Amino acid sequence: MNHLYPIFLKVHELNTLLVGGGFVATEKLEFLLKSSPHAQVTVVSPMFRPEFLELAEKAETVTLITDVYHEKYLGGKHIVIAATDDKPVNRQIRDEAKERFLLVNVADTPDLCDFYLGGIVTKGNLKIAISTNGKSPTAAKRLRQLLEEVLPEELDDLLNNLNAYRDTLKGDFDYKVKAMNEITEGFVKKRA
Numbered sequence: 001m002n003h004l005y006p007i008f009l010k011v012h013e014l015n016t017l018l019v020g021g022g023f024v025a026t027e028k029l030e031f032l033l034k035s036s037p038h039a040q041v042t043v044v045s046p047m048f049r050p051e052f053l054e055l056a057e058k059a060e061t062v063t064l065i066t067d068v069y070h071e072k073y074l075g076g077k078h079i080v081i082a083a084t085d086d087k088p089v090n091r092q093i094r095d096e097a098k099e100r101f102l103l104v105n106v107a108d109t110p111d112l113c114d115f116y117l118g119g120i121v122t123k124g125n126l127k128i129a130i131s132t133n134g135k136s137p138t139a140a141k142r143l144r145q146l147l148e149e150v151l152p153e154e155l156d157d158l159l160n161n162l163n164a165y166r167d168t169l170k171g172d173f174d175y176k177v178k179a180m181n182e183i184t185e186g187f188v189k190k191r192a
């Protein structure tokens, strides 16, 4: 049983601190920006790998600070992702973030995470997040790839059309709920 509760964060309006600029940090930043190209991210690391720089320099909302982690960098942040190769430093980041009631992810270290990063499928306005409860990130990746392939691009047209139809509805809340449920009934009807 997976007890995690998924939420969809406006990371373009929240401030994220990413600590580290190596391989693992590159993977985390890549998926963050893939899903949220305008995510506000401050990255603190004494060294940035070339592949990290290539990715970060393309994103206007990513700020790089060449320094070792210090508690002061938690100021003004909502979310923290620790991705250094120094376990005690990752632990320190986690502890200091917790003292401030910040949400923290220590990359690839489930025991130290408040939240996990998931597999993410985006089709226009539709977004699906996948979690295996940390049991198999590879399975999350494969499911993401499968859904990316099988979900049609037209799904976004459907959502936009439904939104336009909803805007035409005049009447009270109950009327609108009924009308929206009627028009989408076919989504869940079993084929004969």
Ligand SMILES: C[C@@]1(CC(=O)O)C2=NC(=C\c3[nH]c(c(CCC(=O)O)c3CC(=O)O)Cc3[nH]c(c(CC(=O)O)c3CCC(=O)O)/C=C3\N/C(=C\2)[C@@H](CCC(=O)O)[C@]3(C)CC(=O)O)/[C@H]1CCC(=O)O
Residues within 6 Å of the ligand: 027, 028, 031, 032, 105, 106, 107, 108, 109, 110, 113, 115, 116, 117, 118, 119, 120, 130, 131, 132, 133, 134, 135, 136, 137, 138, 140, 141, 144
């Ligand atoms: C989904 C994804 C999102 C992302 O990274 O943004 C993600 N990991 C991805 C890929 C991936 N990560 C790893 C491999 C190599 C295979 C392997 O080792 O298993 C691969 C596969 C590959 O790269 O092919 C290494 C790894 N990861 C974790 C551990 C520790 C452990 O399992 O105990 C280890 C071993 C480290 C070691 O050996 O030291 C842990 C976590 N990784 C999570 C997320 C969280 C759980 C999500 C869930 O509920 O499933 C969690 C718990 C915490 C977190 O980091 O948030 C992204 C796929 C994105 C995509 O493609 O769509």
Ligand SMILES: NC(=O)c1ccc[n+]([C@@H]2O[C@H](COP(=O)([O-])OP(=O)(O)OC[C@H]3O[C@@H](n4cnc5c(N)ncnc54)[C@H](O)[C@@H]3O)[C@@H](O)[C@H]2O)c1
Residues within 6 Å of the ligand: 019, 020, 021, 022, 023, 024, 025, 044, 045, 046, 047, 048, 049, 067, 068, 069, 083, 084, 085, 086, 089, 108
């Ligand atoms: N590379 C992988 O695919 C992989 C897979 C599983 C586990 N891991 C583990 O994950 C950890 C991170 O690996 P990596 O491959 O990203 O390493 P890396 O060497 O590519 O990157 C480490 C980054 O952490 C930064 N860093 C170190 N000390 C810091 C500090 N005090 N403050 C801020 N930044 C600091 C470095 O400057 C560097 O940018 C390692 O412990 C590694 O064993 C890596």
